Amino acid sequence: MTLDLLRISTSGSVEDGKSTLIGRLLYDSKSILQDQLDHVAQASLRRGGEGALDLALLTDGLRAEREQGITIDVAYRYFATPRRRFIIADCPGHQQYTRNMVTGASTADLAVVLIDARHGVIEQSKRHAFISALLGIPKLVVAVNKMDLVEHSQARFEEIAQEFERFAPILRRDGQRAGQHHEIIYIPMSALNGDNVVDRSTTMDWYQGPSLLELLEQVEVAYDHPYEKPARFPVQWVIRPSAGERAGEYRGYAGQLASGALRQGDEVTILPGGERTRILAIDSFDGELDEAVAPMSIAIRLQDQLDISRGELISHCEQEPVVARELDADVCWMAQKPLRLGARYVVKHTTRSATAVVDAIDDLLNVHTLERDAPASQLSLNDIGRVRLRTSTPLVLDPYKTNRRTGSFILIDEASNETVGAGMIKAAGA
Amino acid sequence: MIAAAPPQLSHLRALESEAIHVMREVAAEFEAPVLLFSGGKDSIVLLRLAEKAFRPAPFPFPLMHVDTGHNFPEVIEFRDRLVAELGERLIVASVQESIDSGRVTEETGPRASRNQLQTVTLLDAISEHSFDAAFGGARRDEERARAKERVFSFRNDFGQWDPKKQRPELWNLYNGHISKGEHVRVFPLSNWTELDVWEYIHQEQLEVPTIYFAHERQVFARDGMLYAWREGTELIDGETVFSETVRYRTVGDMSCTGGVCSQAVTLQEVVAEIATTRVTERGETRADDRVTEAAMEDRKKAGYF
Numbered sequence: 001m002t003l004d005l006l007r008i009s010t011s012g013s014v015e016d017g018k019s020t021l022i023g024r025l026l027y028d029s030k031s032i033l034q035d036q037l038d039h040v041a042q043a044s045l046r047r048g049g050e051g052a053l054d055l056a057l058l059t060d061g062l063r064a065e066r067e068q069g070i071t072i073d074v075a076y077r078y079f080a081t082p083r084r085r086f087i088i089a090d091c092p093g094h095q096q097y098t099r100n101m102v103t104g105a106s107t108a109d110l111a112v113v114l115i116d117a118r119h120g121v122i123e124q125s126k127r128h129a130f131i132s133a134l135l136g137i138p139k140l141v142v143a144v145n146k147m148d149l150v151e152h153s154q155a156r157f158e159e160i161a162q163e164f165e166r167f168a169p170i171l172r173r174d175g176q177r178a179g180q181h182h183e184i185i186y187i188p189m190s191a192l193n194g195d196n197v198v199d200r201s202t203t204m205d206w207y208q209g210p211s212l213l214e215l216l217e218q219v220e221v222a223y224d225h226p227y228e229k230p231a232r233f234p235v236q237w238v239i240r241p242s243a244g245e246r247a248g249e250y251r252g253y254a255g256q257l258a259s260g261a262l263r264q265g266d267e268v269t270i271l272p273g274g275e276r277t278r279i280l281a282i283d284s285f286d287g288e289l290d291e292a293v294a295p296m297s298i299a300i301r302l303q304d305q306l307d308i309s310r311g312e313l314i315s316h317c318e319q320e321p322v323v324a325r326e327l328d329a330d331v332c333w334m335a336q337k338p339l340r341l342g343a344r345y346v347v348k349h350t351t352r353s354a355t356a357v358v359d360a361i362d363d364l365l366n367v368h369t370l371e372r373d374a375p376a377s378q379l380s381l382n383d384i385g386r387v388r389l390r391t392s393t394p395l396v397l398d399p400y401k402t403n404r405r406t407g408s409f410i411l412i413d414e415a416s417n418e419t420v421g422a423g424m425i426k427a428a429g430a
Numbered sequence: 431m432i433a434a435a436p437p438q439l440s441h442l443r444a445l446e447s448e449a450i451h452v453m454r455e456v457a458a459e460f461e462a463p464v465l466l467f468s469g470g471k472d473s474i475v476l477l478r479l480a481e482k483a484f485r486p487a488p489f490p491f492p493l494m495h496v497d498t499g500h501n502f503p504e505v506i507e508f509r510d511r512l513v514a515e516l517g518e519r520l521i522v523a524s525v526q527e528s529i530d531s532g533r534v535t536e537e538t539g540p541r542a543s544r545n546q547l548q549t550v551t552l553l554d555a556i557s558e559h560s561f562d563a564a565f566g567g568a569r570r571d572e573e574r575a576r577a578k579e580r581v582f583s584f585r586n587d588f589g590q591w592d593p594k595k596q597r598p599e600l601w602n603l604y605n606g607h608i609s610k611g612e613h614v615r616v617f618p619l620s621n622w623t624e625l626d627v628w629e630y631i632h633q634e635q636l637e638v639p640t641i642y643f644a645h646e647r648q649v650f651a652r653d654g655m656l657y658a659w660r661e662g663t664e665l666i667d668g669e670t671v672f673s674e675t676v677r678y679r680t681v682g683d684m685s686c687t688g689g690v691c692s693q694a695v696t697l698q699e700v701v702a703e704i705a706t707t708r709v710t711e712r713g714e715t716r717a718d719d720r721v722t723e724a725a726m727e728d729r730k731k732a733g734y735f
Contacts, residue, residue, distance in 0.1 A: 073596060237457055254454055
């Protein structure tokens, strides 16, 4: 059975009915098993529900979340239909947990942003949509929920869609794949009653589009087609047996192909050094391969004896990535202690770690207006800004909008060991 | 030579590649990793993934089993055979030794279990060997506290998990920075479901302990589950021992792992059974999760697997 995998991120606050939506998706697609349901039924009763299942109790997994009735951290949920496998990253909506939202959004193919039909497009919905676009999620579903509380009004739905469209140019401005795939789809629904979640609504016959699940099953996943992307292979680990029959003789460069395809015999460049050689063989545990495509994990043997180690990158000789020690990036700051001019951090980019110094903060995103404001001297928790970094050793990179894997990095605080920043590369510096 | 791979990987191949990537990151960034091996299906998959990640070289880490002394004998026999076939090193950390040395006190009574005690033995062993990363086979679909956990799950110097202070984890960039005395639990199978695990075992034709297949066994019913009866088991009033055809969905301590009625005797039949089940594996077979609404979260905070 070969099913493809769709990774979805959902964001919105509990008040928007996000957990209820996910609960409904799992419940109506029969992905909740009997003991989980019993559990929810008991807990709903204990919490004073009047027999109705509180589906939000399915997703809020931590004690503190159930106590406070909010989502604090990302929860991952898994379900399958006969057409597809799904991973849902259920993200918190509150601004103070933006960093957890970014975590969930970083690997998604599609984002669902929830809007309460009564309240329309509020600041939080805009921020969710913006972060999804910034992280390069190619498809955005705007789920206009709680339609039952606005008398299933078509006029209200269209009003909200128009309001959202007015703000869409900002998404295109900052969307990493601007103009290319970025697509916004609007669905009116009532998660509480199950309208347009799995089954089409009978109360909103003015809406002719698909239910959310129908859409999720049919939407074309924006796979980066391996034959249309340049090959990028960051060396992760060198396999050199010290014992056994191939001891001293075998040397395989192991890693996960970040993008593109590599074939046996291809002429390749090793970066940042620039040495050239050919691929002698592509090994997997199951045997030698003629060809490998992203995102396979493989081991490569090269024709020439070169001294290559973790952190170097193998690419074709044409369409090489950029080698740079200076770069511009959008950085989402995730620590209490602010990012400051001149500060040093560990940057982890592909399989390479280096020291990075903050040379400039060029602008700061205003989370209220989503405009880019004047240069700042620091980024505080949950701020997003354009930052110029200089690194101790060269990085082998592409812009994030052309390659999510070679265009992203994290910043680590050397003193606390915490992950403090997430970066999306705009360009190599001058 | 294998024919050219299709441009799009199947979901199992995508999950496999992600897990191999995680294992190689750990090998590259930590001084002293260890792989926690229980003989159960998830850790059997981990061993195959380790072969895929590191062969033809030996694994860059030893295996470790936390032995409660209450394991199914079939599983111990299987464990030793598999480790010998792989030619890798196995460390056995014994709960019995923790009891004998007074580190933990054994529970008593008919519901006594060594499940809680394992945490102390595990943390002692991690500290004794100075391990800084420990691979586990836990999956996010198992339980709702696990649904929240990162792939690299940070543990402080007491081995504890703080669910409110997890490190952000973006893309496939994992932060392996820790201070001395701390460690990271690493879960390469985070995004796998129980069905994925069985489909993978079927695809790879992996051998698993015989208790995963339907067999006849002496059991008794308690709290809606069928427990294996063995010499010395204390029965509660009204419980009787009878013979039933069962298989196990999880491999844990005999004292807290229940069997399920099943006729599945081949991998294909097991896959078919899991695909249509209406109950989760932990709900159906694990007494240890039934204590409170947050039983797993509490145990994880204390340093459990």
